[in-house]
Amino acid sequence: MAESQTNIQQDSTVDNLIKDLFRTVRLNKGFNIWMGFLSVSLVICLYAYYIQLRDGLGVAGIRDYVSWGIYISNFVFFVATSLVGMLVSGVVGLSGQKWVTPLTRIAEIIAVAFAAVAGLVIVSDMGRPERLVNVFIHGRVQSPILWDVTVVTTYFLISLLLLYITLIPDLAYGKDHLEGRPKLLQKLYDILSLGWKGRKAEVKILKKSTIVMLILIIPVALSIHTVTSWLFAVTLRPGWDSSIFGPYFVSGAFVSGLSCLVIAMYFFRKNYKLEDYITDFHFDKVAKLLVLVSLVYLYFNLNEFLVPGYKMKKFDAVHLRELLAGEHALLFWSVQGLGLIIPIILLLIKPFRKPLPMLIIGIFVLAGSWLKRYIIVVPVQEHPFLPIQHEPSNFMVYSPTLIEILISIAPIIMVLMIISVLAKLFPIIPVWETVVHKGLIKDETEIENNNHI
């Protein structure tokens, strides 16, 4: 008698929980206004791209010497930020940190959005985008560009698949909790849920598949940013010619990805009223993780600048002087100070690990991350080995044009659109996993797994 009563009680709490988490899956006025605003902005940016297509890359500030401008900086930033999916779901998730559950879907959605758009960002740097297919037809297996195309595409597909797998049980819940939502959405849930019933055999398969994906995503994610760093590091240019560029980029990617996650956490918590699920405790944990990865990144920064700075080889010296004490010094020190060192110090203090201070710190770190990519990409090209002679001044010093800036904003808008749509179509907090972690449903496979271990 008592047993059946607790069962009923449990069922009602499960039901409440599911209802609560599916609350956000609806198209409301606010969402429509937000999407409308994004669409109008995107159209403006796409018009800028139309001008570039019509008149050529000359409308951007990139010239013969600085031929990689904010487009490539943007690309590196996008690839970097997409790594957060791997960090949160893969590294932290696989290590058995259960607190991370409510954040995994946000991280995976960020990863999918940034990885999907990263490829488009590269196209914006192409003068003849209609020849894109040549990259695949005539690509050389020796070229890091081909590796980059391969791994970025792969990472996008894997991230999408991972997002989908973890969604399957939620989709099944959704079938019963989407009254009043569009018929099309209900149909979509029905097809994608694969008829999930939560049987032991299904759970077992799903768990196994998720673990396989999480293991796979770690090397792929590491390789996307390592290969992106190699696009620079395999050249002889002082400032890029570095053997630690791979780990330097990967650690930097964790910093920018986590700061992006912090901002997303804050907005979803506030707008979707998820205070019960994304708590101060989660912010505290993510803050500590951000401090850890920032310290690792700082360590790589130290190596990257101190070691060549100690030797001051002829051409390195020109580059380092410009960066540390010359024309780019203000930007360089602002980025290192406001985007890395001060955030580390602040996040070590407990009151700063609360949501609002963390949002502000996150914005600074994210902006710093973007500008850091600019510092890595642009100043190096201003000092080629051969002296620049008899050139107009705009060939020597790079400054992005308005059109170029608009074109670079377009992918950011696209990312926001993808995140917004995905967060509206599907519950942003993994429902099934939350239910399981809260112990509301008995996980039969867990006992078996423990026996294995």
Next chain:
Amino acid sequence: MQLNRILIASITLLIISTSSLFSQTTSVPSEAKNKTAPFLFTPETIKTGEQIFNANCKSCHGDPGKANYAKLNPIPKDPASPEYQKNSDGEMFYILSNGRGLMPNFVNTLNEAQRWQVISYIRSFNKSYKQPPIKSTGEVVKTETAKMILAFDKSEKKVFATITDSVAGLRKPLPDITIKLFVKRTFGSLLVAEASTGKEGIAYFNTPADIPGDSLGFLSLIAKTQGNSKELISTLNEKLGVVTKPKNLLDQRAWWNVNKMAPVWLIISYLFGVVGIGITVVYILLQLRKIKKINDSAT
């Protein structure tokens, strides 16, 4: 304090000694000092000299008299300066031929006549200059009718040059003439042997046996007579070198080669990665199908 003084003193010494290392005047042998040009300086020689100067000397020395020389240490001297003009023709010729300090030698870049033409151009900036009388240096080809033939002696296995002069319709050998033998290389000529003609007007050269030749072992030889107004030149293509098969860097599998010639390990690694990920993804999709099947059969 004392230590500081010693330090300063030693640094000063070091600076003095190193700077003197570069600016030291090479002592010119007295016989070279007295050498004179084999021809009279004329507006033509000055004009040709100017062209040669502009092509070979101007980049460092600038325009004579304009002090627009390159900013090197020590500074390249202005050839028009009174200080430089104090040198005798022979001294100038010696410096030009052998180089000095940072200045390279021009002995194999410019022939003797060209070097003298440069000097005639430099002297044109000195109003008080008077060309010394032309001295005869002895063993030089003085006639316009002299000829040199370079050939290969198969029995002796040696390259030899014959210099003859045409006198009253007959060819008469010219003895005691020094000939330099060069091998043509990609960037300029390489001096390989030097010999003087004997009584028969023939000079045999001892050429090294290990000079890299072309793919068949051929060498392109050039013989030049020295120290004269009329420079005799003769060339010969002979199979005297070491057979050198040019190595085409594109014949091997390498980073820099085309796709087909990529390193095998790279192709394997790339395919391993792509296929490995592909198999994993297919495996996951099959698992998903399994889930669907379980549920389809249940309903």
